[in-house]
Amino acid sequence: MAELRIRIPRQARKGEVIEIKTLILHPMETGRRRDVQGQLIPRHIIHTFTCTYNDTQVFRADWHPAVAANPYLTFYTVATESGRLRFEWIDDDGTVYTTEAEITVE
Amino acid sequence: MWQTRGDRQRSTIGLLGLTLMLLLGLGGGGGKRLTAAEPLRYIVEERRSGYTYLSEENQRLQDDEFGNPGLLWAEQGQELWRRVEGTAAQSCMRCHGDAAASMRGVRTRYPRFDPQWGKLINLEQQINRCRAERMQALPYPYESEALLALTTFVSLQSRGLPIDVRIDGPAQPYFEAGKAFFFQRRGQLDLACAHCHDHYAGQRLRGDVLSQGQINGFPLYRHTWQTQGSTHRMFEWCNTSVRAEPYPYGADEYVNLELYMAWRGRGLPVETPAVRR
Numbered sequence: 001m002a003e004l005r006i007r008i009p010r011q012a013r014k015g016e017v018i019e020i021k022t023l024i025l026h027p028m029e030t031g032r033r034r035d036v037q038g039q040l041i042p043r044h045i046i047h048t049f050t051c052t053y054n055d056t057q058v059f060r061a062d063w064h065p066a067v068a069a070n071p072y073l074t075f076y077t078v079a080t081e082s083g084r085l086r087f088e089w090i091d092d093d094g095t096v097y098t099t100e101a102e103i104t105v106e
Numbered sequence: 107m108w109q110t111r112g113d114r115q116r117s118t119i120g121l122l123g124l125t126l127m128l129l130l131g132l133g134g135g136g137g138k139r140l141t142a143a144e145p146l147r148y149i150v151e152e153r154r155s156g157y158t159y160l161s162e163e164n165q166r167l168q169d170d171e172f173g174n175p176g177l178l179w180a181e182q183g184q185e186l187w188r189r190v191e192g193t194a195a196q197s198c199m200r201c202h203g204d205a206a207a208s209m210r211g212v213r214t215r216y217p218r219f220d221p222q223w224g225k226l227i228n229l230e231q232q233i234n235r236c237r238a239e240r241m242q243a244l245p246y247p248y249e250s251e252a253l254l255a256l257t258t259f260v261s262l263q264s265r266g267l268p269i270d271v272r273i274d275g276p277a278q279p280y281f282e283a284g285k286a287f288f289f290q291r292r293g294q295l296d297l298a299c300a301h302c303h304d305h306y307a308g309q310r311l312r313g314d315v316l317s318q319g320q321i322n323g324f325p326l327y328r329h330t331w332q333t334q335g336s337t338h339r340m341f342e343w344c345n346t347s348v349r350a351e352p353y354p355y356g357a358d359e360y361v362n363l364e365l366y367m368a369w370r371g372r373g374l375p376v377e378t379p380a381v382r383r
Contacts, residue, residue: 003178025178028332069332070175 004099006087011104012079020051020059023072024089024097030065046097048090049073054083079105146266150373156317156382159308164329168381176258176327176379179251179334183259186252192243198256201240205263213264213376217365219277226280226361230257230336248355254334258325261378268375269322271368284366287359293350299363314383319344320371321364323380330383337364 003025012018024046031043043065051059058077082105089097148155157165167173187205190197202208217228227235233256234245246253273281288299302311303319310316324337331339338355341363345352353359 003182005172005178005181007172021172023173023175023178025175068329070178072173072175 004089004097006099006101008085008101008103010102011106014079014081014105016079017076018079018103019074019076020085021072021074022049022087023070025070026089026091028063028065028067028069028071032065044092046071046089046091048088050088050090051075051077052086052088053077054081079103081105146375146377148374150268153320153371153374154307154318155320155322155371155374155377157323157377157380159315159317160382164381164383168377168379174327174379174381176325176334176381179255179258179325180262180379181259182251182255183257183262186256187259192237192241194240194242196241196243198236201236205260209260209263211264211267213261213378214267214270216271217280217361217368218272219275219280221276225358226277226365228337228356228361228364229260230338231356231361233257233260249336249339254325254336257336258334258379261325261376264376265378266375268373269368269371271365271372273365273369277365280362281365281369283359284362284364287363288366288370293345293348295348295350297348299344318371319367320374321367322371322374323377323382325378326380326382328382334379337367 005021005023007021009018026046027044028046029041029044031040031045033041035041045063045065045067047063049059049061049063049071050057059075061073063071082103084100084102086100087098091097146155146157148157157168160168167175171177184205187198190200199205213229216232217226219225220227220232223235230248230253233253237243237245246256271277291298299319302316306316307318308316321337321340324340325334327333328335328340330343336355338357338360341360342352342355
């Protein structure tokens with residue numbers, strides 16, 4: 001179970017720059033730390049984040065082991081039309097955490 | 107980051123004003139009531155919350171209704187509050203109802219003396235006791251995600267209320283033991299809690315500013331840990347830092363210390379989930 005939060009405005013004017021905030025609970029284990037026995041703790045991170053706006057990709061980020069645990073990301077896009085934003089976080093283990101949000105553009 | 111003490115004190119006063127504006131500006135956002143109607147009083151007489159030692163960025167993160175990472179645990183805790191578990195087919199909610207009403211103020215009173223157990227008990231132990239006795243469910247391991255989540259959720263319901271523990275009557279010997287612990291030198295560095303947190307609070311220990319070590323924000327999100335942690339994890343961290351052998355989580359010594367520390371920060375508001383370095 002991934003705990004995640006997003007915040008986008010429910011409504012926006014056409015052409016307005018909107019702020020999008022995302023937060024996901026994830027250890028972002030670097031793969032370089034060792035446990036008390038001296039064994040490497042395997043890498044376990046979210047390596048890709050994408051945001052699609054009515055099936056058009058508007059934001060994408062490749063993440064690396066230096067990204068802190070529980071990544072908090074703020075980014076911006078232009079409100080073009082009413083519709084659906086889809087957010088995806090892709091985990092090293094293949095899991096894809098997704099969530100969606102609706103926006104009304106006038 | 108690199109500023110003199112005087113600068114820091116001045117900027118702290120400025121920051122309180124800034125915080126006030128943030129609190130007012132954020133009103134009405136989301137379902138989480140992270141910000142109280144009135145701004146929290148981070149300084150009560152000579153007692154100062156760890157909040158006042160934070161950088162502006164971390165203060166803003168703590169006040170952020172969206173970005174405060176501790177809220178992830180609070181949300182998980184809310185789910186656990188409703189979840190039916192154990193052979194008695196009970197959940198927290200079936201006995202206690204709406205947490206916003208029934209759990210309001212609870213965090214301010216712990217640790218407290220428990221007549222049935224005949225000893226001091228903290229909030230984590232109370233939650234596990236409910237699970238064992240009322241729900242017939244397995245207790246959560248100390249410092250597990252589940253116990254942190256539920257403790258955070260319960261504590262959040264007291265946010266803004268002043269810490270008010272009882273140290274008289276049956277609690278008194280435990281209070282005295284906790285106080286003795288606070289002033290006892292320990293570890294290879296031969297330091298007592300009081301050395302850093304009473305005598306040198308506000309001054310620098312290499313790159314860090316020493317706080318008074320107030321515990322009103324626990325469980326809290328600590329950047330050093332990159333996760334939520336309990337008071338006892340902090341005690342363990344402090345003990346290890348002075349190269350002393352730490353006690354296990356939930357040890358009586360730590361619960362006693364927790365009572366003394368709570369009393370030492372009496373009147374400070376519950377800040378859960380706080381953000382600290």
